[in-house]
Amino acid sequence: MINVGIVGFGYWGPNVARNFNTTPGARVVAISDADEKSLQRAAASYPGVRTERECDRLLSAKDIDVVAVVTPVSSHFEIARKALANGKHIFIEKPFTASVAEAEKLIELAERRNLKIMVDHTFLFTGAVKKIKELIDDGILGDLYYFDSIRVNLGLFQKDVNVVWDLAPHDLSIMDHLLRMDPVAVTATGIAHFRNDLEDVAYITIYFPGNVIAHLNVNWLSPVKIRTTLIGGQKKMLVWNDLVSDEKIRVYDKGVDGLDSLNLESKEKAYGLRLSYRSGDMWAPRVTQVEALQGETSYFIDCINNNVTPKNDGHAGLRVVRILEAIKKSLAGGGVLVRLN
Amino acid sequence: MINVGIVGFGYWGPNVARNFNTTPGARVVAISDADEKSLQRAAASYPGVRTERECDRLLSAKDIDVVAVVTPVSSHFEIARKALANGKHIFIEKPFTASVAEAEKLIELAERRNLKIMVDHTFLFTGAVKKIKELIDDGILGDLYYFDSIRVNLGLFQKDVNVVWDLAPHDLSIMDHLLRMDPVAVTATGIAHFRNDLEDVAYITIYFPGNVIAHLNVNWLSPVKIRTTLIGGQKKMLVWNDLVSDEKIRVYDKGVDGLDSLNLESKEKAYGLRLSYRSGDMWAPRVTQVEALQGETSYFIDCINNNVTPKNDGHAGLRVVRILEAIKKSLAGGGVLVRLN
Amino acid sequence: MINVGIVGFGYWGPNVARNFNTTPGARVVAISDADEKSLQRAAASYPGVRTERECDRLLSAKDIDVVAVVTPVSSHFEIARKALANGKHIFIEKPFTASVAEAEKLIELAERRNLKIMVDHTFLFTGAVKKIKELIDDGILGDLYYFDSIRVNLGLFQKDVNVVWDLAPHDLSIMDHLLRMDPVAVTATGIAHFRNDLEDVAYITIYFPGNVIAHLNVNWLSPVKIRTTLIGGQKKMLVWNDLVSDEKIRVYDKGVDGLDSLNLESKEKAYGLRLSYRSGDMWAPRVTQVEALQGETSYFIDCINNNVTPKNDGHAGLRVVRILEAIKKSLAGGGVLVRLN
Amino acid sequence: MINVGIVGFGYWGPNVARNFNTTPGARVVAISDADEKSLQRAAASYPGVRTERECDRLLSAKDIDVVAVVTPVSSHFEIARKALANGKHIFIEKPFTASVAEAEKLIELAERRNLKIMVDHTFLFTGAVKKIKELIDDGILGDLYYFDSIRVNLGLFQKDVNVVWDLAPHDLSIMDHLLRMDPVAVTATGIAHFRNDLEDVAYITIYFPGNVIAHLNVNWLSPVKIRTTLIGGQKKMLVWNDLVSDEKIRVYDKGVDGLDSLNLESKEKAYGLRLSYRSGDMWAPRVTQVEALQGETSYFIDCINNNVTPKNDGHAGLRVVRILEAIKKSLAGGGVLVRLN
Structure with missing residues (x-):
């Protein structure tokens, strides 16, 4: 026990x-x-x-x-x-x-x-993130192009942190888990409408190797609650809307194909683009309804009993904090590009 | 004639x-x-x-x-x-x-x-933008906090312009018309996945005097089409979804009130925030269905006949181009802050 | 106590x-x-x-x-x-x-x-039904034309009751409370796909005096959950979607006006219709979030302590059972019209 | 020519x-x-x-x-x-x-x-109906349980026909095409709010052999436009929303399985139901965007040139008229069941 x-x-x-x-x-x-x-x-x-x-x-x-x-x-x-x-x-x-x-x-x-250290990145234990992780790891999406997340609502203003430290850790921990890539640079813009030092609206761009880009839109002043993430991949693209009870994840058989290997006399070729669009079915995989935190605490007890390092260990926590620190620096510098590593 | x-x-x-x-x-x-x-x-x-x-x-x-x-x-x-x-x-x-x-x-x-010069900022002549302009000019929204626009879809890749020059002129002309403020600085991030020189995903932040911030999210690689603009004001906030046929504009009686003049023993006060949230009705004003371009060409003929300067004259066009040029500079500089004026 | x-x-x-x-x-x-x-x-x-x-x-x-x-x-x-x-x-x-x-x-x-008898018509104590009741009683909707409700989802099959006795009591108690009219006749159709005696899909029409009609669509075999009620009135019409967290009730300034008193040379007049359509704003009144059952148990204790007859007393329960009994008779008779009173 | x-x-x-x-x-x-x-x-x-x-x-x-x-x-x-x-x-x-x-x-x-006679059942030539027809004919949905359609909006009142003859022919022609079954009985209820003889709200139930039921909800007095059809099958169920531009058809891997062949000690068995629910992925097949009427006129010219009987020939038209006539009789008889054949 x-x-x-x-x-x-x-x-x-x-x-x-x-x-x-x-x-x-x-x-x-x-x-x-x-x-x-x-x-x-x-x-x-x-x-x-x-x-x-x-x-x-x-x-x-x-x-x-x-x-x-x-x-x-x-x-x-x-x-x-x-x-x-x-x-x-x-x-x-x-x-x-x-x-x-x-x-x-x-x-x-x-x-x-x-x-053992386990950082409470609860979202990693939701049915939705587990399913997206599976889709990425199984290569269903193909090489990733971007990760674009919106997390906005009205309040809650916090005593000692800005909207970035309040909301972005959710997205950053999810992004870190799904992409498993080390970011190379961060830039952030934002503004404080009520107190000079604490932003209530902020926009964050994160550059990864291989032309992968991430963007977070966090806002305490939105009249509507939005929790939507778009993930674009070479083979498929997905939209995750965390506010609906059914069909949280929609996988689109849409994308862009390079045409270099084809011998087309198309408008695209004339335009020098050599690209074509693919537009097929949409598919909403079933997402298991679980209490994420219960899965997480059970997993932690297992990790301790079996001496296993949790996926959301101190290093995962550190990776998120490193980005948060870079965002802080970028905001302080008026949106300056902050390189990581 | x-x-x-x-x-x-x-x-x-x-x-x-x-x-x-x-x-x-x-x-x-x-x-x-x-x-x-x-x-x-x-x-x-x-x-x-x-x-x-x-x-x-x-x-x-x-x-x-x-x-x-x-x-x-x-x-x-x-x-x-x-x-x-x-x-x-x-x-x-x-x-x-x-x-x-x-x-x-x-x-x-x-x-x-x-x-006369008239730049074809067609959106200014839609029922939706006219109604939003009216709401702002009549003070219904109060002082503005932010303008946040998303314009994403799959393609169309252009021969000679990136996603910014393709999509952002819509939002910039709308923003210029609604806010009537001169931006002080611009920063933009983005990435080109298919051709090194032409971004297909970009994020733009525009700073205005008085803590007003604007943000544009433009993307040619989205599996879904989104045309949504959030405008936050001190009195009311609105969401404009241009893809629905009814209720394009929703005005929310939601916001944040300063509490400095009140004598509260609230948790918020204890937290030193002195802020409270307001959450009331939502209202979707009727938006007239018109062919915007017909309104625009008629207006141009009127301007010529009566020697009137159009609202979307060369200066309006210049204001949009000035921001586009700043975005280009910021993208080229890796997201550097570009000051205007 | x-x-x-x-x-x-x-x-x-x-x-x-x-x-x-x-x-x-x-x-x-x-x-x-x-x-x-x-x-x-x-x-x-x-x-x-x-x-x-x-x-x-x-x-x-x-x-x-x-x-x-x-x-x-x-x-x-x-x-x-x-x-x-x-x-x-x-x-x-x-x-x-x-x-x-x-x-x-x-x-x-x-x-x-x-x-005291209190029948647990829980929905009467929700913010949504309270608000709709207020709108009707205040004359905002004007004379009512129809009450049209859909309550469908997958399962839950019951041991001893059909879909009507399982789902319709919700709608019937709400309808009884909102309309406060005695129905004159009922007709119901339906079918049992799995057991001969218990319908899993049913459609119910209820006639009221003054050309008011109600319709219920209840279904245990729907792949999607729908809880939507349309209420048409002479002045305004409303849609209540109980599955959304915000803006559950939408009030439309839409309707039909008689033109008999006008002197129009319209197409409608030529057609002998003498009717015109009205289409204005939409308005979503704020609905208070409450635990309905808590409100109901408190109200019951108050009714007992103050010797007040609850609005959802035995007579309200009886009115619902009377319609259920008529529906049963109509279903048994192959959709025959069953008169009440 | x-x-x-x-x-x-x-x-x-x-x-x-x-x-x-x-x-x-x-x-x-x-x-x-x-x-x-x-x-x-x-x-x-x-x-x-x-x-x-x-x-x-x-x-x-x-x-x-x-x-x-x-x-x-x-x-x-x-x-x-x-x-x-x-x-x-x-x-x-x-x-x-x-x-x-x-x-x-x-x-x-x-x-x-x-x-040749071709009755202009235009919907048969839309991408959506073609796709649904394919899903049914390929056995994807399995045996059908029900066809439930809602077609409501504000107006247009007609000079000489009621809401049934105005709106229901769409649904009846689609239903006839998809189900290819001869109805055995019809019952209809409705009411006229503005002119005694022409119903503006009506509800129609149609019984088919083998426990298949269809229901149509047609209404000229709805504040919102709804064009939604649910089709329940033994293997899969679908929802067709004709008002959205993408993902008009959603196919749900949901349903009810009989458990008679299983040896379960479940609550369901205890209840004597011997049923279980299936709930899996959702899938939105791509629907081709075509001008339906163009497909239909081309098809008619082909039918004439090749002496082929169109699928929407006079007999198809007659099947729809036969149901319309039965609906008229049922409405006139206060919702009486009208047997066909």
């Missing part, structure tokens, strides 16, 4: 607690939150569980194997560092840390002690 | 010819196209009209008052210059010219001779 | 229990279910509550004020009759009873002892 | 004329219309073509091979009878005739003289 301590019982913590508690082989034994009301809610929901305002005792408790860090990002490093130093595996909210340096230190600390 | 000569009878020329011919007070008297087949189609459609492969005679014909330039942009300047030099008013496809310098010369030439 | 006993803890019972338990002034004190597993779930969720397989003790328990009957319709009458005989108010699933005769007996029994 | 005479140049006649005129091997030589303005439009569009107010000369003209009857249904019989008597093939608007008796007489007349 793996014993879990939860640090942070605000908006997301209760979900993490519930899912660890219903994962076979795991149970929640302690919950900590600085806010008294949150602590009372925790006590009411989990009568047999220790609750404490300070997390330090939890971080060093002998009976705890895993610490789940579900606090604002600014506090991640310090809490995770102590937990790792005390020999605990950590499950940690995204974004992993507030800086690349912090992420690297945590990874090093964990690896030295053979502890 | 105003006599019109049409230069270019390819894809769009027949529409221009038809609409001038059905505009009261105007008639088409000559059509020129370098392509023999296009010329034959012109002759078949307009039996009484002169057709010629070379446009020079048309440009200097005594009986012609207006020259409609419906050719690729690279030829605009030379044709328009000759027409103006011969004392003809010009109706000219967008983008107006291939460079700012060309546009400025044509404007100067026209103004010196008191000739 | 009003004490509630729950009879039936299958699919819907847990929701009823939870909502009564969180209603101020009420608490669940006993739960009964013939199924051992359901009973174990009840015991786990409500540690302090009595659980029993037989409901008889619950129905006569001195400390119980309200019995919630959440069992299949075939058992409603007997359970409700005993509860009323023992002086308990009843909250009862829809459809109220399996026959008009049963409903009339329960109403009589309750009225004789001044006990 | 086959010479065509057009009788009726109102709303649809110009389309018929244009398509016959652009069909290789055919040309329009005469047009007749009682309305002077329509005749002037015809003369302007077809300078070399004879135009006449009375159709009698056209019906007997020696140089005419085909008469296209594009007039209101009440005049169909007399015009078609004369044309056939004069040895002309006829292309005739739907519905074929105002009664079964008329249709039978025309068919007999044509067959005696070996003349």
Whole structure:
């Protein structure tokens, strides 16, 4: 039995607690939150569980194997560092840390002690992302051309992060998982309408090797909620609309074919384009309905029990933080191109 | 009666010819196209009209008052210059010219001779743009926050222009008309998947004074066609979907209110945000169904007869070309910020 | 404090229990279910509550004020009759009873002892139905022309009822509430594809006085889920799509005007129609997001405490059962017209 | 060369004329219309073509091979009878005739003289109906369960026909073509809100052998335009939405399987249902964009030249009229079941 301590019982913590508690082989034994009301809610929901305002005792408790860090990002490093130093595996909210340096230190600390880090990139465990991953890995889409994501809605303004740190970690973790490529450069533009320092609208372009481009549109000031990702490939292209309950993923047999090997007297050839369009059927693969977080906590318990490195480990978290840091730099420089690596 | 000569009878020329011919007070008297087949189609459609492969005679014909330039942009300047030099008013496809310098010369030439230039910013004459203009000018939206437009579909690849020069002139002319603000800087990213020099995917950010930001997403490699514009204002926000036949424009009574004048003990205040969300009804104003080009040609004939400067005159065309030129510079510089003025 | 006993803890019972338990002034004190597993779930969720397989003790328990009957319709009458005989108010699933005769007996029994009956017409407590009711009662729609509802999806096949008794009670209770008119005749067609006696597809027409017509399309064999109701009125018409999260209700300023008082030389007049169409804005009023069942249980407790007759009382339940009975008769007669009253 | 005479140049006649005129091997030589303005439009569009107010000369003209009857249904019989008597093939608007008796007489007349009748069931020549026909004939859908069609919009009220004769011929001709089954009974309900004799809302149920049921919902008073058909089959089910430009047809791998051959201890078996649901991918086959009427006129010319009986011949027209007549009888009898054959 793996014993879990939860640090942070605000908006997301209760979900993490519930899912660890219903994962076979795991149970929640302690919950900590600085806010008294949150602590009372925790006590009411989990009568047999220790609750404490300070997390330090939890971080060093002998009976705890895993610490789940579900606090604002600014506090991640310090809490995770102590937990790792005390020999605990950590499950940690995204974004992993507030800086690349912090992420690297945590990874090093964990690896030295053979502890697991799982960054809560929940979307990786949804039926939709699993299906898209399968389509890409099976070569159904062919070589990728672009990844274009829109994640906009009205609010929620955050106290200490801008719209990029609030919304983009979702898309960045998904993109990292699906593309498995290291970006070469990032550029970001945006604007803050209400407070000078925190953008509420931002646009991010990420360049990858081989002419692959990604773009994220994140916005806290949209009257409508949009969660749509277009992925263009050489063989097929797909649209993922996460807001519909059925047919979330649509795969289009559409694309562009090079004509260099053909001997055509077409308008295209005359135009020197040597390209033609393909337009065929559309197909919406069935997407399994699962509670993503349940899949993720179960997977983490499996990783610990079998000493397996999770796909969403500290390095995955670091890759996301590295892009976030580059975006920050680009925004600060008025949209300057920031090279990575 | 105003006599019109049409230069270019390819894809769009027949529409221009038809609409001038059905505009009261105007008639088409000559059509020129370098392509023999296009010329034959012109002759078949307009039996009484002169057709010629070379446009020079048309440009200097005594009986012609207006020259409609419906050719690729690279030829605009030379044709328009000759027409103006011969004392003809010009109706000219967008983008107006291939460079700012060309546009400025044509404007100067026209103004010196008191000739009219109308750049074919057709969208300004649609029911949808007219209605949005009305909503903005009447203060319904309040101060504007952003203008965010997506114009993507599969192809059409062009011989000599990239996706920006192909698609963005639509959005830029609409944006210029609706916002009536001079942009201060532009940054653009994009990539060419098939030919090194011509981008097929591009993302453009335009900064305006007063924290107004615009963004265009143009893409020739999308499996689905999207024509959606979000406009965020302080009082209301709207979504314009040009692909639906009904309810193209949706106005949302949603937004963010500053709370500085209020005395709240809210979570938001505690968070130092002093902001609250407003979420009310949605309203889809009726949009008149009109043939935009017919409205535009009629308006041009009126402008000539009454010596009125069109709203979509050479200066409007120049403003669009100036942004296109800045985008080109930014793309060439790897997304560098290009300041305007 | 009003004490509630729950009879039936299958699919819907847990929701009823939870909502009564969180209603101020009420608490669940006993739960009964013939199924051992359901009973174990009840015991786990409500540690302090009595659980029993037989409901008889619950129905006569001195400390119980309200019995919630959440069992299949075939058992409603007997359970409700005993509860009323023992002086308990009843909250009862829809459809109220399996026959008009049963409903009339329960109403009589309750009225004789001044006990409340509330039939669980949950939809009446949704934000959408409340808003539509308001629009109709305020005269916004004008005189009504028709009520046309589609409620189709794949399954769930029921053991002992056809698609009409499974799905139509929703629409019938909504229709009864919104129209407040007594139907004059009913006709129904349908077919059973899997078992001879239980229709899985059915179409129902209901005639009201004053040329008002209603139609229900219920289907267990649809590949897509549709929950759409059109309501046509003389002044405005509305479409209610219950499957979208925003803009569930759209009110159209569209309709037909009589022209008898006008002096037109129109095509319509020539045609002897003397009618014209009106087509204006569309408007989506904000619909409050509420848990309908919570609103309903609170309302029931209020009705009991203040001795008020609920709008969804036994008579409302009876009106729905009367139409269901007529539909059954029409189906049995091959679509014969069945007159009511 | 086959010479065509057009009788009726109102709303649809110009389309018929244009398509016959652009069909290789055919040309329009005469047009007749009682309305002077329509005749002037015809003369302007077809300078070399004879135009006449009375159709009698056209019906007997020696140089005419085909008469296209594009007039209101009440005049169909007399015009078609004369044309056939004069040895002309006829292309005739739907519905074929105002009664079964008329249709039978025309068919007999044509067959005696070996003349072709083509009833203008245009939808049969659309890419969507062709694709659905293919899916059904190839057994993709399996045995059919139901055909459920909605065709509603605001207006257009007709002078002399109700909503059934205006809108249902579309669905009936499509249904007849796709199902190729003879209906056994019809029942219809409806109501007239503006004129006592002409229904503006109607609901039609049609019973076929083998537990196949069809339903049509036609309505002139809907604020929104809907053109949706659900077809349920044993293997797959489809939804055809004719108002979208892409993905008009969606084929769902959903359905119900009998479990009689399985040995399950499932809840379903316990319930005595022995059924399970299947829910898999969705697939939107590419639908070719064609001008249906052009395909139809070309096909008619082919049928004449090769002496082939068209699929949409007089018998197809008669089958539709027979159902329309049954609907009329059912409506007149207050929804009474009308048996066919």
